[in-house]
Amino acid sequence: MSPLLHLCEPATWRAALAAGALRPPSLAGTGFVHLSHPEQVHLPAARLFPGRRDLVLLVVDPARLADPVREEPGVPGDPDGLRFPHLFGPLPTAAVVAVVPYRPPAEPVLPRPDDALGRALALSLSLRTRRAAEVRDVPGGVAVLDPRFRCSRDDNRLVLWEPVAAATVAAAATGAGLPHPAATLTWTGADGVAADLAGRGWQVEQVLVMARSATPPLPGRRAEEVDQRAVHALWEAGWRRDLAGEPDLDEVVAQLVGREHRNDAVVAVTDLAVREEGRVVAAGQLRVDGATAAVESVVTEPAARGRGHGDAVLAAALDRAAASGCDLVVLEAAADDWPWHWYARRGFDTVGSTWEVTAPRARLGAVVDQAGGATHDSSR
Known part of the structure; x- marks a missing residue:
């Protein structure tokens, strides 16, 4: 139908x-x-x-x-x-x-209800486009830009869904007015273009797209829903650990934390947290867009790992997704890191992948981030 x-x-x-x-x-x-x-x-x-x-x-x-x-x-x-x-x-x-x-004359890509990868990619593209300060057409897709958050690579990059050559990606990323050239390649077979860009000195990362149903629920305790400001300290501490030594660290961290409020302006966002002695030590975010939901920014403080907090956050996210009428929950995880194995054990299947490509950095600290809120570090 x-x-x-x-x-x-x-x-x-x-x-x-x-x-x-x-x-x-x-x-x-x-x-x-x-x-x-x-x-x-x-x-x-x-x-x-x-x-x-x-x-x-x-x-x-x-x-x-x-x-x-x-x-x-x-x-x-x-x-x-x-x-x-x-x-x-x-x-x-x-x-x-x-x-x-809807950006005529470009033909919109309309995923089928049973196309988990297509729905996940649509949510990622649509979120970036709707929250962007500016969207520009480029060969193969669009460039999203937001000068308020120049340190956020996720908010200043190309998002490409039609096949283009590596030279076209490089030229478009350089000419789009981005603070630092970067792109997400989402079409099937983009690995060849990613390899070509790697040969030109670009940083290349494969990102797995994972999906599962919101039901059945995971067993165990649940995290609580919180105001997003309650998790800012956890995010800030995580960014400071990950980016230690970056020039202008205070400004970089302020932008990476400060950008997050914009997501709730375009999709329904629920922030979830686990506390120990009143302090947030683990958190995650669920973004609902119709029947599709995305799990994002799952992180646990290093000293609090091994206590099941990641499970509590994920269980609460799945509960919330089911209550919102979602039949599909998606997430992204780096192919060369361990979190995707953790999600696989909790019912998430890999349905496809994308490629994140970034031009060689002219200087340390030019643009430092490509993920939302905090990296997937939910595990323990």
């Missing part, structure tokens, strides 16, 4: 995440939510949002809708005989399997 689409502004979608369903004005006015088939979406886009390139497409799985969908005529001016799907009820956020940036 082909997906159905709904085009909206990112802020409208964020409000729907908080409410659990999208209820546009048309629902009260005409009794239905306007949807489109993939080949039709350009028509409401041109009529309602002419020239806009900051919108999102909600990819709806019709099988997850409880209310009826009827094919009916559109509005005057639409091609003769064209019929649009109309949903006679609110659009549940749990029926949205992906949220995809």
Whole structure:
């Protein structure tokens, strides 16, 4: 069954995440939510949002809708005989399997409900695009930039999903205005381009994309939900350990911690923590975007490892994802580090990989980070 689409502004979608369903004005006015088939979406886009390139497409799985969908005529001016799907009820956020940036004339990539890798990549791209201060078109994808957080490589990089040559990646990354050239390569077979860039002196890292269902729940105790400010001290201490010796360390750490509040402006964020004697010693974050959730920034203070805190954080994240109606929970982990083995033992399967490539650094401390909040260090 082909997906159905709904085009909206990112802020409208964020409000729907908080409410659990999208209820546009048309629902009260005409009794239905306007949807489109993939080949039709350009028509409401041109009529309602002419020239806009900051919108999102909600990819709806019709099988997850409880209310009826009827094919009916559109509005005057639409091609003769064209019929649009109309949903006679609110659009549940749990029926949205992906949220995809709509940047015509580029064709959006619409993952299927059963495509765990496609949904994970859509969430990563969409989050970066929606929170970016600026998005620029480049060959094969986009460049995201945010001058407020120049030390965050995650916020200043290329994200590429169409195959391009290594020379094209290098040229685009150099010419996009990034503080330091870096890119994420997400297409199948990007390992060859990554190897070519490694031969040119670029730093290359393979990142595994892992996924599992939100259920069944993991056994054991659960972490508590906290205000994000409660975990700032843990994040800051971790960055200071990891980046000891970096020039301008105070500014770098301030940017890496300070950027995190922006995620909750575009997806539903829950911060989870474990305390010992009132102090946060382990934490993690769940980001919910429709029926897909991502586990991020799982970290345990070194002195508190070996006590099951990582399990408590992950169990609480899966509980929260299930309660939000998510059927898929995803994460990313470095292929050459141990955390992915820990996640595999807890039901996460590797569904694909991406490649992070970074140009040789002109000086220590130019741009230091590529992950959110803190690295996956959840294990113990």
